[in-house]
Amino acid sequence: MNLSSIRLINLRGAAALGLPLRAAALVGFVLLAYNYSLMTLARGLTLQTPLAYLALVPVIAIAMAVVRLRVEPPALPIHDRQLDWIVGLALLGLAAVLLIELPTSTSTTFWLQRLDLLTLPLFVSGLIALLFGVRRVWALKGPIAFLLLAWPVPFTLLLGGTLDIFTEATARIVGLATQVIPVASPSSTDPTLFVIGSGRQAFAVSIGSACAGVNSFVGFLLIGTALLYAVRGPLLRRVLWLVLGLVIVFGFNVLRIVAILVVGRTFGQAAALDVLHPVAGLIVFNVGVLLMVALVPRFGLWFVGAADRHDEPPPPDARPVRRARPALAVAAIAALALAVTNAGFARYEAISSGLADSRLMSFDIRTAHVPDWRITFVGKFIQVTQFFGAGSTWQRVLYLPTAAAAIKSNLNVYVDVITTDDPGTFAAYGLEACYTFHGYTIASISKVDVGAGVEAQVIDYHNPKNNTDWSALWWEWPYQDGVATHYERIIVFMASGPDAQFSGVPDIPIPTQSPRFQQTDQFLAALGRTIVQSQLNGAAAGQSGTATP
Numbered sequence: 001m002n003l004s005s006i007r008l009i010n011l012r013g014a015a016a017l018g019l020p021l022r023a024a025a026l027v028g029f030v031l032l033a034y035n036y037s038l039m040t041l042a043r044g045l046t047l048q049t050p051l052a053y054l055a056l057v058p059v060i061a062i063a064m065a066v067v068r069l070r071v072e073p074p075a076l077p078i079h080d081r082q083l084d085w086i087v088g089l090a091l092l093g094l095a096a097v098l099l100i101e102l103p104t105s106t107s108t109t110f111w112l113q114r115l116d117l118l119t120l121p122l123f124v125s126g127l128i129a130l131l132f133g134v135r136r137v138w139a140l141k142g143p144i145a146f147l148l149l150a151w152p153v154p155f156t157l158l159l160g161g162t163l164d165i166f167t168e169a170t171a172r173i174v175g176l177a178t179q180v181i182p183v184a185s186p187s188s189t190d191p192t193l194f195v196i197g198s199g200r201q202a203f204a205v206s207i208g209s210a211c212a213g214v215n216s217f218v219g220f221l222l223i224g225t226a227l228l229y230a231v232r233g234p235l236l237r238r239v240l241w242l243v244l245g246l247v248i249v250f251g252f253n254v255l256r257i258v259a260i261l262v263v264g265r266t267f268g269q270a271a272a273l274d275v276l277h278p279v280a281g282l283i284v285f286n287v288g289v290l291l292m293v294a295l296v297p298r299f300g301l302w303f304v305g306a307a308d309r310h311d312e313p314p315p316p317d318a319r320p321v322r323r324a325r326p327a328l329a330v331a332a333i334a335a336l337a338l339a340v341t342n343a344g345f346a347r348y349e350a351i352s353s354g355l356a357d358s359r360l361m362s363f364d365i366r367t368a369h370v371p372d373w374r375i376t377f378v379g380k381f382i383q384v385t386q387f388f389g390a391g392s393t394w395q396r397v398l399y400l401p402t403a404a405a406a407i408k409s410n411l412n413v414y415v416d417v418i419t420t421d422d423p424g425t426f427a428a429y430g431l432e433a434c435y436t437f438h439g440y441t442i443a444s445i446s447k448v449d450v451g452a453g454v455e456a457q458v459i460d461y462h463n464p465k466n467n468t469d470w471s472a473l474w475w476e477w478p479y480q481d482g483v484a485t486h487y488e489r490i491i492v493f494m495a496s497g498p499d500a501q502f503s504g505v506p507d508i509p510i511p512t513q514s515p516r517f518q519q520t521d522q523f524l525a526a527l528g529r530t531i532v533q534s535q536l537n538g539a540a541a542g543q544s545g546t547a548t549p
Contacts, residue, residue: 022131022132022324022328025131025328025331026124026127026128026131026331027062028335029127029331029332029334029335030058030120030123030124030127030335032335032336032339033123033334033335033338033339033342034116034117034120034123034338034342035339035342035343036342036343036344036345036346037114037116037117037120037342037345038055038058041054041055041057041058041117041150042055043055051152051155051156051218052215052219053215053218053219053222053223054149054150054152054155054218054222056219056222056223057146057147057149057150057222058120058147058150060146060222060223060226061143061144061146061147062143063226064142064143064146064226064229064230065140065143067229067230067304068139068140068142068143068229069139069140070304071304072139080134081133083134084129084130084133084134085130087126087129087134087137088126088127088128088129088130088134088327089126089130089330090126091122091123091125091126091129092122092123092126092127092130092330092331092334093126094119094122094126095119095122095123095126095338096334096337096338096341098115098118098119098122099116099119099338099341099342100341102115103345111345113153114151114152114153116342116345117150117151117152118148118151118153120147120150120151121144121145121147121148123338124144124147125137125144126334127331128140128144130327130330130331131324131327131328131331142229143229146225146226146229149222149225155218159214159218163212163214166212166213166214166217167192167207167212168191168192169212170207170212170213170253170254170257171186171191171192171207171212172191173254174194174207174254174257174258174261175191175194177254177258178194178258178261181258181261181262183196183258183261183262183264183265183266184196184205184261184264184265187204190206192206192207193205193206193207193383194206194207194261196261196264196265196269196272197264197265203264203269203273203382204382204383205257205260205261205264205272205273206382206383206386207257212253213249213250213253213254215253215281215285216249216250216252216253216281216284216285216288217246217249217250219249219285220245220246220249220285220288220289220292221242221246223289224241224242224245224246224292225242227292227293227296228241228242230303230304231296231301231302231303231304232301232302232303232304233299233300233301233302234300237299237300237301238299238301240299241292241295241296241299241301244292244295245288245289245292248288248291248292249284249285249288249289252284252285252287252288253281253284253285255284256280256281256283256284259276259280260272260273260276260277260280263275263276273385273386274390277386369531369534370399370401370405370407370527370530370531370534371405371406371530372401372402372404372405372406373399373400373401373402373405374399374400374401374402375397375398375399375400376397376398376400377395377396377397377398378396378397378398378414379395379396380393380394380395380396381394381395381396384418387425387429388418388420388422388425388426388429389420389421389422389425391420391421392418392419392420392421392422392425393417393418393419394416394417394418394419395416395417396414396415396416396417397414397415398412398413398414399412399413399414399415399527400412400413405504406504407502407503407504407505407506407523407526407527407530408502408503408504409494409500409501409502409523410500410501411494411495411496411497411499411500412494412495413492413493413494413527414492414493414494415490415491415492415493415531416489416490416491416493417488417489417490417491418488418489418491419486419487419488420486420487420488421484421486421487422487423476423478423487426476426487426489431457431459431472431474431491432445432459440461440462440463440464440470441461441462441464442459442460442461443460443461443462443469443513443514443517444458444459444460444512444513444514444517444521445457445458445459445460445513446458446510446511446512446513446521447511448473448508448510448521448525448528450473450475450525450528450529450531450532451529451532451533451536454475454477454532455475456473456474456475456525456528457473457474457475458471458472458473458510458512458521458524458525459471459472459474460472460497460512460514460517460520460521468495468496469495469496469497469498469499469517470493470494470495470497471493471494471497471517471520471521471524472491472492472493472524473491473492473493473521473524473525473527473528474489474490474491474492474493475489475490475528476488476489476490477490490531492524492527492528492531493524494520494524497517497519497520497521497523497524498516498517498520500520500523502519502520502523505519505522505523505526506522506526507522508522508525508526510522510525
């Protein structure tokens with residue numbers, strides 16, 4: 001490479017990026033300002049959740065920006081630095097106002113709607129305008145718009161009516177496969193449950209919504225959309241390539257489940273669920289992505305390359321921002337201010353309200369009682385480990401009032417207790433997100449103190465599939481067993497609350513958004529307070545709460 005070529009590359013880099021350190025500073029400011037928001041996204045990567053791959057959106061956006069700058073024509077020496085400041089400060093100010101004011105005005109729905117992530121493109125656009133100029137904002141409109149895909153609400157709405165369809169379709173295909181390869185038997189009561197083996201050696205594998213291919217579907221939709229940004233060719237062929245990729249990753253996921261069943265039948269439960277299951281999804285997904293990348297030329301498409309680059313030297317004085325220190329100082333101040341605000345968003349995530357300190361004992365659903373209520377053990381859910389990790393448990397009991405009960409309901413009340421060693425799984429599988437994913441309509445979300453400093457959430461929702469109303473009160477707390485800290489989620493719930501008949505319910509102030517659930521929410525709150533008090537009384541008396549049914 002001669003000196004003229006080196007000079008040309010250096011000039012193109014200067015015109016496109018300004019200073020590399022300035023680009024690094026921009027990324028650093030974004031990481032600082034959105035520290036908690038991005039951390040919650042990254043935390044989902046290790047979990048079996050349909051939106052796990054949203055954490056890749058910021059990284060993919062950076063790659064898209066690099067691709068765009070490779071083919072961006074050199075900037076003309078026509079700059080209006082005053083416009084850069086006006087637009088940049090306006091965008092940063094708008095992002096700041098939304099992040100500071102929205103949590104107060106939206107209260108408990110702020111985190112459910114993840115409005116913090118909706119402001120990310122505004123903040124990034126403001127930084128680019130200050131550090132690189134307004135015209136670079138326009139040149140990078142594609143990568144900036146891609147950041148909107150980190151906002152989970154559209155995916156939640158899209159998947160809400162299709163999650164069960166994915167699960168049922170996957171289970172049906174796997175069921176057909178087991179007829180050809182008899183490694184497991186579908187359950188007669190639950191088509192998503194497959195039993196391997198017989199007798200004491202038998203174990204079940206459940207195809208939950210997270211394992212039904214939705215993860216891979218959303219992941220390839222994100223990565224495939226980004227790859228199309230770096231691909232040239234007819235639009236119809238690019239769309240067909242994306243559709244085929246979605247079909248292939250779905251098919252690979254079915255093969256993954258069949259492989260888990262085969263390994264379980266051949267080598268046992270530990271090999272299937274503890275060894276293969278955690279890594280199989282990532283393996284087949286990567287294989288699917290690599291296969292689709294290899295198929296790009298087959299569709300008459302090509303990736304952005306040397307032919308698409310503009311190698312002409314940039315004009316003199318092509319950089320719109322020559323003095324970046326004032327802009328860097330303003331950007332740093334804005335990032336620091338929003339970093340404090342963003343870190344405070346932890347209080348809106350339900351997991352943060354009840355896990356501040358460790359309790360003395362675990363929650364025993366058989367001994368934490370309500371006076372004059374009967375407790376009947378219902379059972380355990382074996383599929384809990386697929387979502388909350390190895391060693392997790394999920395138990396359910398039925399609460400029934402007697403004639404002497406101070407507070408009563410003519411309808412059944414259930415209590416679930418989920419225990420895990422990984423509190424991040426609780427953050428990923430919140431009740432609001434789970435209900436929304438399954439297409440339920442949330443009528444109200446509110447908070448209530450259930451005693452001992454425990455803040456619980458009350459959620460009311462409607463299931464349109466069977467036209468029923470449900471209400472649930474839930475909280476989370478840790479406990480220590482002398483060696484390690486474990487985490488528990490307690491859920492008190494009932495169906496058809498607005499149609500129930502209650503008595504003895506105290507007037508507990510709860511900001512229920514739907515008036516017809518008001519008495520139901522007060523009843524659950526009173527019940528929750530009694531259960532928490534029973535738990536604390538047991539701890540004070542030195543009772544053990546570690547027994548299992």
